[in-house]
Amino acid sequence: MAINVISPGLATSVQDLGRPGYYHLGIPISGGMDRYALRAANMLAGNDEAAAVLEAVFMGPELAFTQDATVAVTGADLPPKLDGEARESWTSFAVKAGQVLSFDYLKGGARAYIAVSGGIDVPLALGSRSTYTLGALGGLDGRNLLAGDVLPLGAGTAAAEGRSVPAKLRRLPGAQAELRAMPGLYWHRITEASGRRFFEDTWKVALEADRIGYRFRDGRPLEFVERTPPFGAGSDPSNIVDSCYPYGSIQVPGGTEPIVLHRDAVSGGGYFMVGTVISADMDFIGQLQPHTPTKFVSVDMAAALAARHDRQAMLNEIRAMLA
Amino acid sequence: MAKQQVISPLPGTFYRKSAPDQPSYKEEGDQVAVGETIGLVEVMKSFHEIKSDFAGTVTKFLIDNEDAVMAGQALVEIDG
Numbered sequence: 386m387a388i389n390v391i392s393p394g395l396a397t398s399v400q401d402l403g404r405p406g407y408y409h410l411g412i413p414i415s416g417g418m419d420r421y422a423l424r425a426a427n428m429l430a431g432n433d434e435a436a437a438v439l440e441a442v443f444m445g446p447e448l449a450f451t452q453d454a455t456v457a458v459t460g461a462d463l464p465p466k467l468d469g470e471a472r473e474s475w476t477s478f479a480v481k482a483g484q485v486l487s488f489d490y491l492k493g494g495a496r497a498y499i500a501v502s503g504g505i506d507v508p509l510a511l512g513s514r515s516t517y518t519l520g521a522l523g524g525l526d527g528r529n530l531l532a533g534d535v536l537p538l539g540a541g542t543a544a545a546e547g548r549s550v551p552a553k554l555r556r557l558p559g560a561q562a563e564l565r566a567m568p569g570l571y572w573h574r575i576t577e578a579s580g581r582r583f584f585e586d587t588w589k590v591a592l593e594a595d596r597i598g599y600r601f602r603d604g605r606p607l608e609f610v611e612r613t614p615p616f617g618a619g620s621d622p623s624n625i626v627d628s629c630y631p632y633g634s635i636q637v638p639g640g641t642e643p644i645v646l647h648r649d650a651v652s653g654g655g656y657f658m659v660g661t662v663i664s665a666d667m668d669f670i671g672q673l674q675p676h677t678p679t680k681f682v683s684v685d686m687a688a689a690l691a692a693r694h695d696r697q698a699m700l701n702e703i704r705a706m707l708a
Numbered sequence: 709m710a711k712q713q714v715i716s717p718l719p720g721t722f723y724r725k726s727a728p729d730q731p732s733y734k735e736e737g738d739q740v741a742v743g744e745t746i747g748l749v750e751v752m753k754s755f756h757e758i759k760s761d762f763a764g765t766v767t768k769f770l771i772d773n774e775d776a777v778m779a780g781q782a783l784v785e786i787d788g
Contacts, residue, residue, distance in 0.1 A: 395718060396752065443718050443751065443779060490717065490780030592721055595752045674719045675751055676776045 387451055387537050388501065391485065393530035394446040399505050400498075401437040404513035404523065408652045414632060415515035415523065415648050418596060418671025419496055421556065421700060422460035426500035428707040429457030429477040431544025436504030437514035439530070441497045443674075445488025446530060448499075450480050455502040455543040459550070461494030461672060462557065476549040494557045494672040503541030517649055519597070548707055554699055557672055561587075562679040564645070564666050566635060567689055571625060571657035575640075579608035583643075583659060583681065590677045591642065597651075598636075598644040599670050601679060607640035607659075618655065625657045633667055634658040635681075643681075645670060665692035712762040713770070713782035720751030722758075722783060724773040732773070734784070738766045746784050749777060764788020 400423065403416025417423035417440050424434040439446065445463050457477045458465045465472040466487050472478045474497075480486060488497070507514050507525050516524025525534060572580065586604035593600045609622035617626045623640045630636065630646055636656040637643045645662050647670060662670065663684060673679065684692075716722065724732040724747045734746050740760045748755045768785040771777050 395756075490715065491719065491778075492780070495719075592750050593753050674778075675721070676719070 387535045389449040389451065390530050390532055390534040390536065391447040391449055392532050393534070394441045394488075395444040397439055397441045397446045397530045398516040398518065399437050399507050399524035399536075400440040400515045401513055402435045403515050403648065404511050404517070407511055408632075409629075411652050412511065412520065412522070413517060413649045413652065415513065415517045417496075417498060417515075418648055419460050419498065419668040421668045421696065422496075423498045423500075424700065425475065425550050425554075425703055426457045426459040426498040427504075428703060429459070429475070429544065429548050429550065430455050430500040430502045431477075431542060432500055432502060432504050436500065436539070437507065438501070438505060439499040441488070441499060442495060443491055445497060447485060447487045449485050450482055452482050452538065453543065454480050454538065455546065456480050456486060457500045457548075459498045459500075459555070461497040462492040463494075463497040464489040464492065473549070475555055477544055477546055479543070479546045495674050496671050501538060502543040503539040506537040506539035519649060550703055550706070554703055556669060558669065558677060560678070562669070562673055562677050563682050564670065564679060565663045565684045565689065565692060566660045566681045567663060567686065568660040568683055570631075570634060570660060572659055574609055574612075574622070574625075574657050575659065576608045576610055580659075583607065584683050587678045587680055588643065590673045590675050590679060592675050594673070594675060596647055596649040598646045599673065600642055600644045602642045604643070607637055609640060623657050624655050627653055627655045629653045630658070631661055633662040633664065635660055635662065647671070663689040663692055665689070665696045710788065711767070712764065712786045712788055714746055714758060714760050714762070714784045714786065716749050716758060716777045716781050716783050717779060718749045718751055718756060719779045720749040720756075720777060722771045722773070722775055722777045723748040723750065723755070724769065734766045736766050736768060740764060740766055740786060758783060760784075760786060762786045762788045
């Protein structure tokens with residue numbers, strides 16, 4: 386019993402909470418870009434929070450069910466339709482065998498999470514069902530969905546219909562976005578004035594933004610502090626002696642377009658980083674559409690930890706509500 | 709004659725030609741057939757062909773070449 390993929394959408398992949406523990410070996414953490422929405426979708430569908438779901442970006446798939454199930458769609462405002470009839474996002478609904486789930490045009494956000502009771506039961510790869518397409522690892526044959534695919538479902542008890550997450554516990558970007566970041570890492574490589582401009586400028590999400598990294602453009606180029614290049618760094622002032630790249634770190638190749646590394650990022654290399662987006666805002670990045678005006682906001686560790694605590698409290702509210 | 713609109717299913721940047729040095733897929737006044745490409749939308753390092761769901765005459769492009777487009781936004785008007 387399973388789901389038949391009639392059309393795959395743009396780049397729909399199987400994701401769970403990710404594959405931590407191998408980043409030092411070059412294997413990224415993967416998993417849903419908006420794990421808050423992913424957890425909520427699972428809880429609504431009656432799954433374990435860590436079950437595998439579908440992550441659809443910008444455009445929904447068309448899925449035919451061969452068994453009864455409970456479905457919940459969270460994250461981006463990508464309105465679900467069951468046999469052509471509208472269904473609510475962030476709310477569980479029942480699907481009968483033979484019915485087709487499809488989606489209307491994206492209204493807001495970027496990535497929708499489609500949880501199905503029982504979870505998407507692809508094999509575990511290094512402890513996770515998440516798809517890492519660059520490495521052809523996990524998910525369904527290590528790739529995004531294709532028309533004709535059959536998605537196996539795990540055994541699960543279908544949750545009741547109509548379970549819902551209230552609007553105040555959903556988080557989607559508006560017309561403009563703010564990303565809180567801690568300056569650091571190789572911050573000393575740019576001048577003080579340039580550092581100020583980095584946080585003053587309004588950047589725009591670039592078309593290249595994807596699961597590997599979110600690229601931004603249209604801010605003023607960075608100005609570097611003069612140096613004698615250390616052995617191995619090369620002559621470009623944005624290059625460093627190869628280093629580890631943290632999840633969320635903001636690298637700026639050539640000093641022109643910042644890239645925030647995300648779930649499928651490479652784990653190391655030779656670009657300097659100006660700092661790191663705080664963990665509480667990483668889910669939010671996955672919901673940014675191309676061209677969204679975005680500002681980086683400088684915060685300190687205390688603010689970052691407080692924001693993390695707030696996010697956790699929101700998640701706990703959902704848990705308490707749906708347990 | 710009914711006015712129809714071809715909608716972009718994706719957010720991104722709209723292009724009316726396959727490459728900068730190529731002619732536009734369609735000009736206003738041109739005939740278009742069902743399934744014919746009217747432009748491209750670029751997002752996430754790939755280009756997606758936008759095909760017409762209608763046959764008729766292209767009356768108006770609603771989005772200019774290289775302009776930003778949102779999912780669900782009408783790209784072109786077709787009289788058919």
